[in-house]
Amino acid sequence: MTLLERINASEVESHRLAERNMRQIGPFVVLGSGHGTPLDSAWFDGSRLPTVAELRELEEFCREAGQAVTLHALSHVSPALLPVLRAQGYTVSYVLHAYAHELRHLPERSMLDIRPEPDPEVWAQLSAQGFGPGTETIMGLVARHPRVQRLVAERNGVAMASAALQVSAGVAALYGTSTHPEYRGRGAQAALLAHRLHLAQQQGATLASVFVTPGTPSERNIQRSGFRLAGMRLTFTRQ
Structure with a gap:
């Protein structure tokens, strides 16, 4: 596994263990605390690209939880994901650098x-x-x-x-x-x-x-x- 693949696997496991409202929707692990914090978001696990129906389900989950529709993905999977999301009205709103040691x-x-x-x-x-x-x-x-x-x-x-x-x-x-x-x-x-x-x-x-x-x-x-x-x-x- 590459460094980013290892980091991604760790983030997916961490999200699945969070003691909040968690749901797996297609290739997304989605969290919702009911507080609408930046932690209430979806993590792309990189297993496959999402379908339009899965994106609609994700958006419905976010509406019910009272939070913004927010997705995170690492750059090694983003080139394939970007056109799928762009076609459904998603835009890149923020970028963080991922460092490894x-x-x-x-x-x-x-x-x-x-x-x-x-x-x-x-x-x-x-x-x-x-x-x-x-x-x-x-x-x-x-x-x-x-x-x-x-x-x-x-x-x-x-x-x-x-x-x-x-x-x-x-x-x-x-x-x-x-x-x-x-x-x-x-x-x-x-x-x-x-x-x-x-x-x-x-x-x-x-x-x-x-x-x-x-x-x-x-x-x-x-x-x-x-x-x-x-x-x-x-x-x-x-x-």
């Missing part, structure tokens, strides 16, 4: 204290402080995924940043990294990246993945941590 040569751990956070509500509140007002609901959903590992970086007992890790299909997905505004620029994000890579390796993963907005400080951090660009995650929407 084969877990052989890892960055050194930081001197910051990093600990697991057992309480999902505490972790979600810490994360929302970094992501900003209005993110409490989505971070609460992230915190309650059955396989999520919630981490907090501290200095002298003060929480500076938080992040999440999930291992599925031998791939460690890194996400939910959030730094409190008062502690930005102090190495907390790099420390959490390195810690999660070591933790993933200890848990038997052989690959780590992360999605990041192009051109951001987060992208520069993951490049310095040894990640390499593997492709893109394209988000499709339909009005």
Whole structure:
């Protein structure tokens, strides 16, 4: 399997395990929490192209759940999927870079204290402080995924940043990294990246993945941590 195929398999498994309203509609794994968050979307599993009837069923699911019709696909399958979606009124609305790190040569751990956070509500509140007002609901959903590992970086007992890790299909997905505004620029994000890579390796993963907005400080951090660009995650929407 290619890097993107492995990342895709991991994302599909993660979506299927989410403790929310989940439905398999053709080649899509669809989630709906009833809150209309960005997590309420469909992931294209790449097994085959969707039929028009399956797209209509997906759209009906989204209407019933009160959420926007949103699809995610990785770039290795998008060329075949794009004309099918375009013919049904879908457009590309957002692109993230997909990075991969084969877990052989890892960055050194930081001197910051990093600990697991057992309480999902505490972790979600810490994360929302970094992501900003209005993110409490989505971070609460992230915190309650059955396989999520919630981490907090501290200095002298003060929480500076938080992040999440999930291992599925031998791939460690890194996400939910959030730094409190008062502690930005102090190495907390790099420390959490390195810690999660070591933790993933200890848990038997052989690959780590992360999605990041192009051109951001987060992208520069993951490049310095040894990640390499593997492709893109394209988000499709339909009005």
